[in-house]
Amino acid sequence: MSWWPAALAGLGAAALSARFHWWRPRLAGAPVLMYHQIVKELDRTPLPKLRVPPRALERQLAALERRGYRVSGLSGALAAAPGAKAAALTFDDAFQDFADNAWPLIKARGMGATVFVVTGQIGGSNVWDQGKGIPSVPLLSAEEIAELAAQGVEFGGHGHAHRDLTSLSPQELADDLGACQEVLTGLLGAPARSFAYPYGLFNDEVKQAVARAGFHAACATRPGLLTGRTDPLAIPRVIVKRSDTAWDFALKLTRSKSRW
Template sequence: MYHNVGQPRPGEYPGLTTPTAKFTAQIRFMAKMGYTGITPREWLRWRDEAATLPERPVMLVFDDAYADASRNAFPLLEQLGWGAACMVVTGYIGATNRWDEIDNLPSQQLMSADEIRAWAKRGIEFGGHTCHHVDLRNASDEIAEQEIARCKADLTALLASEPASFAYPYGGVSAAACAAAQKHFKLAFTTWPGLLHLGVAPHLTPRIGFMPGETRIGIRIHLRWGKNPYVSLHDRCIALLDITRRKVATLSERFQ
């Protein structure tokens, strides 16, 4: 999973923008290891119709459809002959990331309808990401259904073909969202780490979030095991330290 590819902006969520040079290095490294980028439809054809896949397939998924990804990432993938997926917030095509702007995060340009149509013919497969980038965990069942159904209808009208895949904004899955995703799409991506294999529930597909600073060893570990045990251990230690710090602060307040 990637989001922006280009120049990181001050004040944005850390790790969401992968500088172009780092992205290029990560992709070239994966290509050197023998990986080939595939699309969700290629995976589905392999799963359902026994179509062939490259020996080492990797599915890159770009969330939110930022214009910088189409400028800085897609041409390299096209050059390598890699397919990839890009998840569109259909209510804001050609506009900016309004869902972040209300939290005072920097504005970022989203792809236009023309860019989406053009890249759909050049190896990028577009999928849904709701109409308004709604956190479906906080939405009513009706809104979840509406956001997902309308998003599919918008993309079908734009591309003149039904999209196959969907990504839950913020990785937020609820029972209603999962049911709606199952009704309208063949595959839905979470943000839970892991590898895609036949045992995975298609509407709870895991994804590895590649950070800009991902090392070659990190990439190898992620692609082999779906998560990096060192990163998990590091995160757990940080959480434990945080709990200890808060407990000490509470105790010292009590004894003052």
């Protein structure tokens, strides 16, 4: 039975490889990390993966620091020199818990972040989630956005009504993006330069409309790392999930995802 321990070890290694894709080739480029809510509570949401606890975020920021990443908002990663060890923190929807739970941790480490705002719901809630069983959650107010911007947080657009932009007519698309930019420009005192596609959905027409609205960079949700060859209007991101272990997170920094 001397073969038994070796067989068990082999099965364990196979199971580990099936779950964690450490064997995937390392990718060159900067991880643009995508978060949504930073909260401990689940509140019976059907999308628990989008609720990362503050303690988990704190551990992830520490991991980035240990690995020597220069962590900023999206603009910093875009401006980083080729080969620089850069990473960006991005937060979709502008939930109020960013101010309460995320920014204090980020600011304490001298890091930066970009928050993408649904401009038609500033100071409101995630009405686009109604009917999906997702709890109503408060969003940042205009005053909070202005205060955070003064502290160094970058803000970008996430649409005016969080609609699937690929489903809109050309006029509806122009109106939504125009309103989004107008509101942000009024709040920030300068045009917003970055954008994140609602639901990650876009096509060539949407990309062109985003550029016409004055946004210079736009984030998708497909996995990948930011390189010098990346289309600035189709920037891939690395989603961070509630279930991510320390190993998941480490793998995502260099492979963009840790499992299928």
